[in-house]
Amino acid sequence: MTDSGSEDLSNEPPIIFYKHRPEWDDVTPVPQDDGPNPIVAIAYSELFQDVHDYFRAVLKSGEKSERALQLTDDALDLNPANYTVWQYRREILKHLEKDLQEELTYVRGVIERNAKNYQVWHHRRVIVEWLQDPSHELELTEAILSRDDKNYHAWEHRQWVIRTFKLYDNELEYVDRLLTEDIRNNSAWNQRYFVLNNTSNFPADIIDREILYTIAKIKKVTNNESAWNYLRGVLERSDYGICENSVVKQFCEDLYASGNRSPYLLGFMVEMCEEQIEKGAGDSFYNLEQAVRLCDSLAKEYDTVRKEYWNYIARCLTNKRNSHCNNGSSKALIEEMNSAASDGTIVTSVDE
Template identity: 60%
Template sequence: MSDCSDHDPNWVPYKERPEWNDVTPIPENDGPNPVVVIAHSEKFEDVYGYFRSVLQRNEKSKRALHLTKDAVELNPANYTVWQYRRDILKTLNTNLQSEFAYVESVIKQSPKNYQVWHHRRVLVEWLQDASLELELTKDALEQDPKNYHAWQHRQWVIKTFGLYSQEMEFVDILITEDVRNNSAWNQRYFVLNNHLGWSDLNVQKEICYTLEKIKFVKNNESAWNYLRGILLHDKRGLCGNAVVSSFCEDLYKNKCRSPYLLAFIIDMCDEAIKKDETNCLYNPERAIELCEALASKYDKIRTKYWNYLLERFRKCRGEQIINSNGLMDEIE
């Protein structure tokens, strides 16, 4: 933003504006021995010199409000400018509808700026009006589906004002467009966790939904992670849900070697070991075999991690052998 506004041919410096003759700008003071001197443009120094003066005078006026707008254009991430702008708005009792429009324009130019999203949130709180927020965040997410600030604002609005009714439909559209959209999967979990709840019916529905998405793209970490999260709310656990275990075994038998499938089966083995419920499918031997496969072939980038687990499962196997021989009463 600052590059474009610095070259505005119609720009009139504040020091040349008659209505600002009563104000003496305050230059930036980095101390006698600044570590790094930032080479600001002439326009930047002009605007912020007057802003520092207005801030020191605690002037809350229409001209000060306009000055904050120029300061934001030059540095939209400046917290002090945004806070002072809010102070002026409150003092002047300004019509906030125009401020909503202004902030929206700044968001479109600087969509990953935390300060402008925070300013927007304060406006919504002041007016207790969230009628524009879902559409605003939808537009921002169309530009960048993983815009953290847009998602954070959307979640806050939905939770604060109870706007859950169409969110699952919205999320389903995003996942359909990009099944690897981790932010959309996270939002789906958010709606379940904060609104729909973890009834057995909901859990089983989500399991079926997720398995269908995994069928479509088997090497999709987002869906596998979501499945783990959902199964935390299933009393049967990872390895006790027959639908899930059957799905995983079918993939494995059909030569699917996605590292996320193998890692999931390892987690199933780990859960069975901890519950002392090892059976022919989920036991230390199988976990060892899969860790070796991941370390040597299917997920070499995390070889050290899989080798670490490999040693842990070997220890578990050894303890089980000792226990089965009657030399230990329990596995430590």
């Protein structure tokens, strides 16, 4: 929006302030009340003040009209995160019995300009619920994700619409395309798990298929944390945990024997050792001595940023009576480490 006092460099006509519009003469604007002594007064532009003063007046009077709807357009153009404006817009839409397909077109435009705005996506969801029509949602989210494949709001909306309207059929194909484009796309790996978790409950044949699928991806990029996390998640849905699948064990052993020292491979093998130790079934490869060696390698060479963490895990595995290690706490800490690696934070110490 450009105000009427600025030079118009576009083909659009200049914005006329509401206070200068004859059709709004019957409305007394309501200024924002920040109290007598605001600590940090925000320097709103004249245009922002004008639009919101009139919006407050309409909200106060309860007017639900075409001009009030247009007023919400202007208010949301200035601040698309304003929940009150969106809520009142929905009340106007219902009152005027507006064409909600047109509203979907409108809100798509707002989303395309503000794709990381929660309130915009929430409004979209409400309109879809009112219409009970999800026919545009997968295409919309795919378009947004093609620009930013980590957009949380788009993924959340996509999962909501798939779950609500049972649109699972072609989602694995879409996910596979994303992983072909970017094998490290953590959001796509998460979506794959979401689909299978909601459609299959991971029977043995699906687990076997997903193990082979994930191993094939890991072979392409062994330093891909997302794939290792997915493999762990699939194995944890099995009856035998992460250390009893012969295909996975052989894959890890072969990868290790080839000289690969991905920290995600080594960390995964530490977990396999721990699971065997807890079962009292350590073998010639997955045992306490191997776990300590792996932790030492991680701490000193392959994951030095988490040196203290790996030293701690080695101590826990050596002394299972340590209070920090009871009830599978080291597995919980491994999950914490994975989370930390994803969001950029660093686990430096876990000692009390």
